[in-house]
Every structure is written in structure tokens, then in C-alpha cells.
Amino acid sequence: MTSTRHKWADRVEISPYKTERQCSRCEMVMVSRHEFDGGRELHWKEFWRDCDRLDNGTGTPPCDARLEKANG
Numbered sequence: 047m048t049s050t051r052h053k054w055a056d057r058v059e060i061s062p063y064k065t066e067r068q069c070s071r072c073e074m075v076m077v078s079r080h081e082f083d084g085g086r087e088l089h090w091k092e093f094w095r096d097c098d099r100l101d102n103g104t105g106t107p108p109c110d111a112r113l114e115k116a117n118g
């Protein structure tokens with residue numbers, strides 16, 4: 047099995063509590079979230095593509111490199 051690693055672009059700061067990086071191979075967006083909840087500091091990551099959330103708390107979904115395939 048071949049697994050392609052994501053190729054993350056530079057971070058884009060959406061807000062002080064949210065940054066995004068997009069994979070140039072498959073267009074997946076990794077969202078880093080940061081919030082305070084009742085004095086606790088929370089960090090988590092979400093993975094999105096085509097307006098769908100891809101992860102279910104099990105870590106980074108695999109890269110399908112669909113853009114590279116589309117380009118031959």
C-alpha cells in the first residue's frame with residue numbers, strides 16, 4: 047500500500063483562535079482550533095474538504111493526492 051503524505055501549505059490565520067492549512071495535493075484543509083472553555087485551554091484539529099468534515103477524532107485522514115492524479 048502506498049500512502050501519500052499531505053503537503054501542507056503555510057498556515058493562514060483566520061482568527062486568533064483558528065488557523066488553516068491546505069494540502070496542495072488533495073485540497074484537504076487542516077483547521078487548528080484554539081478556545082478557552084471555563085478557564086480551560088482547548089486545542090484540537092479538524093479536517094475538511096468540499097464542505098464535509100473528514101475526520102471523526104481518529105487523526106489525520108489519508109492524502110489521496112487527487113490534484114496530482116488530475117494533472118497526470
Ligand SMILES: [Zn+2]
Pocket residue numbers: 051052053069070071072073074108109110111
Ligand atoms: Zn493531502
